[in-house]
Amino acid sequence: xxxxxxxxxxxxxxxxxxxxxxxxxxxxxxxxxxxxxxxxxxxxxxxxxxxxxxxxxxxxxxxxxxxxxxxxxxxxxxxxxxxxxxxxxxxxxxxxxxxxxxxxxxxxxxxxxxxxxxxxxxxxxxxxxxxxxxxxxxxxxxxxxxxxxxxxxxxxxxxxxxxxxxxxxxxxxxxxxxxxxxxxxxxxxxxxxxxxxxxxxxxxxxxxxxxxxxxxxxxxxxxxxxxxxxxxxxxxxxxxxxxxxxxxxxxxxxxxxxxxxxxxxxxxxxxxxxxxxxxxxxxxxxxxxxxxxxxxxxxxxxxxxxxxxxxxxxxxxxxxxxxxxxxxxxxxxxxxxxxxxxxxxxxxxxxxxxxxxxxxxxxxxxxxxxxxxxxxxxxxxxxxxxxxxxxxxxxxxxxxxxxxxxxxxxxxxxxxxxxx
DNA sequence: TCTGGGGTCCTAGGACCC
DNA sequence: TCTGGGGTCCTAGGACCC
Numbered sequence: 001x002x003x004x005x006x007x008x009x010x011x012x013x014x015x016x017x018x019x020x021x022x023x024x025x026x027x028x029x030x031x032x033x034x035x036x037x038x039x040x041x042x043x044x045x046x047x048x049x050x051x052x053x054x055x056x057x058x059x060x061x062x063x064x065x066x067x068x069x070x071x072x073x074x075x076x077x078x079x080x081x082x083x084x085x086x087x088x089x090x091x092x093x094x095x096x097x098x099x100x101x102x103x104x105x106x107x108x109x110x111x112x113x114x115x116x117x118x119x120x121x122x123x124x125x126x127x128x129x130x131x132x133x134x135x136x137x138x139x140x141x142x143x144x145x146x147x148x149x150x151x152x153x154x155x156x157x158x159x160x161x162x163x164x165x166x167x168x169x170x171x172x173x174x175x176x177x178x179x180x181x182x183x184x185x186x187x188x189x190x191x192x193x194x195x196x197x198x199x200x201x202x203x204x205x206x207x208x209x210x211x212x213x214x215x216x217x218x219x220x221x222x223x224x225x226x227x228x229x230x231x232x233x234x235x236x237x238x239x240x241x242x243x244x245x246x247x248x249x250x251x252x253x254x255x256x257x258x259x260x261x262x263x264x265x266x267x268x269x270x271x272x273x274x275x276x277x278x279x280x281x282x283x284x285x286x287x288x289x290x291x292x293x294x295x296x297x298x299x300x301x302x303x304x305x306x307x308x309x310x311x312x313x314x315x316x317x318x319x320x321x322x323x324x325x326x327x328x329x330x331x332x333x334x335x336x337x338x339x340x341x342x343x344x345x346x347x348x349x350x351x352x353x354x355x356x357x358x359x360x361x362x363x364x365x366x367x368x369x370x371x372x373x374x375x376x377x378x379x380x381x382x383x384x385x386x387x388x389x390x391x392x393x394x395x396x397x398x399x400x401x402x403x404x405x406x407x408x409x410x411x412x413x414x415x416x417x418x419x420x
Numbered sequence: 421t422c423t424g425g426g427g428t429c430c431t432a433g434g435a436c437c438c
Numbered sequence: 439t440c441t442g443g444g445g446t447c448c449t450a451g452g453a454c455c456c
Contacts, residue, residue, distance in 0.1 A: 031424035038424070038456095056422040072424090099427095099456045187454050218430065220454085247426055254421090296423050343425090400424095 004146040010101035011039035071402040120162035140165040144227035175202035249343020264393030270325035274318040283314035286348035294340035305332040
């Protein structure tokens, strides 16, 4: 059996934790640049706000009706997430952290020795009491079914936040009431395709022949069908699995024409990406940079420009990565466009051990490079001061908007909440 | 005025090999 | 009329996820 534990309206719940005065008030959290709605408290959901809706479209109405809004505060959410995951790991060491706010627990090793209902409520209560975040729990024979159970636990108040699907008959009955687009892994395109051949609910899908569906559509669908039938076949994404790519990209606070300012933004992202790469203990060989205009603005000429460069030896040196990113930018920049976003993608990783040696030239970052980067990271992590590279610039005219951010209550000594 | 960011996996098709 | 067969590897792009 698998349990899926998922925090309810996670970002909004994090904000509410530190603002007891907002209890029972609608609270939402916005994406970067205060662009879209990405988390809604139950009260905000009732007001009809939907996920991903542009903020400017709902702003007036929402605020007029007493809604509360926050810019995203990832430092806070990441810290709260760690606390939740630590508790879950204690309860079940076979844990697969799937995203910032949800995790699968593999309950197989418990066999029949636990009362699943008891287990679910223990989890739920402990996280509520120790951290302060409400969670929902779905337990079922496969991950796909656990996902569905979780969804029902969230949506139907009668279950009090926990749904356990065990009995075969019960599962069939349950699947019949589920639309296929609610199934994990079935997106919009697949929904349309399946609807067109008359498959509308999860029970119908589970009765389709997996092999045949696999060859007519794709293997992902085949796996999903098997999972719906109670046969686990979606692998764990082992927690220690190294990343395969690292991306840093941001929309700008306002659009940019100047090559110079663009260069600062790209350098800044490149520096951040290099930092992430070092924390992953990886080195990369391929660097891709892209710049683009705002696709929503129909009045301007659109551009999406990108290119990549391979570096001779795998590196995690910020200087090399920033320099390469700038060379790519030189190639892709076109005069006369308004750019609204830039990004960098690092890929082709080689773990620190086990390099491919190059025939000519050096194969490794030099000792000097390693030492320098370690020192820079040391200083930056501890915020003794903030070191950056000249290219990264100081103007920051492109930085994103985050006008209504809450405090970093748990990670900044100056921002710890005080009682009056 | 104003529309996020970071990932994974799969597939089709091209290049290349014998 | 008619132009092999079987493979691998790589990449770009699609679909999906939170």
